[in-house]
Amino acid sequence: MSPPTDARRGAHDTEVVVVGAGPVGTVLAILLAQRGRSVTLLERWPQPYPLPRAVHFDHETGRILQACGLGDQLDAIIEPGDVYEWRNGNGLPLLRFGRTGPGASGWPQSSMFNQPTLEHLLAERASSLPGIDVQRGREVVALDPGDTGVAVRHRATPTGAPGAGADDEQTTRAGFVVGCDGANSAVRTLIGAHVHDLGFFYDWLIVDVILDEARTYDPINVQICDPARPSTAVSGGPGRRRWEFMRLPDEPRDALDDETTAWRLLESWDVHPGNASLERHAVYTFQARWVEQWRDGRVLLGGDAAHQMPPFAGQGMCSGLRDAVNLAWKLDLVLTGATGDALLDTYQLERMPNVRSVIDFSMQLGKVICVPDAAEAAARDELMSAGVVEGEVAEIPELPGITDGLIDRTSGLAGELFLQGTVDDGSGPRLLDDVVGAGLRLVARPGAARDVDPALVAWFSGVGGAIVEVGADLADPLQQYDDWFTRHGVVAALQRPDFHLYGTAATAADVTRLLTAFRADLSGDAHS
DSSP states (O other), X not given: OOOOOHHHHTTOSEEEEEEOOSHHHHHHHHHHHHTTOOEEEEESSSSOOOSOOOOEEEHHHHHHHIIIIIHHHHGGGEXXXXXXXXXXXXXXEEEEEEOSSBOTTSSBSEEEEOHHHHHHHHHHHHHTOTTEEEEESEEEEEEEEOSSXXXXXXXXXXXXXTTOOOSOOEEEEEEEEEEOOXXXXXXXXXXXXXXXXXXXXXXXEEEEEEESSOOOOSSSEEEEEOTTOOEEXXXXXXXXXXXXXXXXXXXXXXXXXXXXXXXXXXXXXXXOTTTEEEEEEEEEEEOOEEESOOEETTEEEOGGGTEEOOGGGSOHHHHHHHHHHHHHHHHHHHHHTSSOGGGGHHHHHHHHHHHHHXXXXXXXXXXXXXXXXXXXXXXXHHHHHTTOOTTOOBOOOOOOOOOSSSSOTTSTTTTSBOOOOEEESXXXXXXXXXXXXXXXXXXXXXXXXXXXXXXXXXXXXXXXXXXXEBTTTBBOTTOHXXXXXXXXXXXEXXXXXXXXXXXXXXXXXXXXXXXXXXXXXXXXXXXX
């Protein structure tokens, strides 16, 4: 793919400036560059952060990473987390949920990983795309918006400490700016976005360990709901383990954030300096908050810059990558002129309800876990343990889909996450996106789209869409799509590039209506 031309950039140095080269910013840059967009990625730290942070992603996130070109590399860096069990301080099971095998997106329901390893793969992918200019050691100091773009002023941070830059201020002019620069976002501060804070605070000691010899953990992930010390023990990716220990009331934070304390708390797990190395220990304050305005003209926010949540559902990074995949295709269509920038108003409209529900779910889990009172914990244990059946594992609940925005409200499945199944084009069974590419897709039964007006098909192709018929030349070896179409009584599904359904068609005649409605929504003003 050749770099965007100067003519396309117009008066801008780049089409999009993404601030923050963590997973969210890098994924957004990759998704834009793969669509031919020019991106400047500014990161205030000279080098990637070398220590673990996030350790979990779900099946939808797996598909997003697959769309970034990492599909062939993910299996080597993940450890599937099939079961997540909660126990009380005496080992009594209180809750057990999970699922063996792939989720709806074709990837494990839960994958445990090491973030620096993933970030290395993302950085390699970004460096392979000519449309991305990565500038590390640059901190953004001002944003000067105009009618057609934003001038981003930034300077060097040679010591790696934000605010300690040299007097070498530079300006990069872009059509849009996206702040993916974390919980202490400079972009958020510069646009004056108000943060809504729910006041949900807990301090936890995070301890990442590399064991000298491999061990088998069954279950692989466990939550210890012990009022004496609520704790978590999970995989940190292949060869790694993570423990988390809650700070107790009246316990000094400094006393907890200590290497000696970390080893002392690991003793009961038979983990000590003789059989393991301590990769990191740090006390984090878990928070629940979101920004009330994700867009200010041509400046937008994503990831931790827009929202933070407790880690109990493992959805922090996942939520940020959902932001990136939702925003990337919309920015692309706006930049191509296929639609007006009012489409960008659907970004927060679609993502905010999902984020708020995930924050609420994470808080509810936290309220169950973070109980230091023995009597309250005993009552909880009695209630929860009564619902546990030996040998049974509850399904991991699916997150809510899109309820408002660019969806066809006449379709009952509009906004839901769509299936990625296994297909075969004659070269062997593979996931659908590996065969037809990720993007805007009308996935249909054979012949369902045969009578669509060629002009409508041409328009659909012009905005990046493709019609994919599953069941004929593209075989459905596991009958996943046939079962899905039959179960829902439809013949076609219009999947957006973020893998959520715009809508479905019940009959072949309805396919034309579905595509026509999508065209009207993109070209008109009815986006909300």
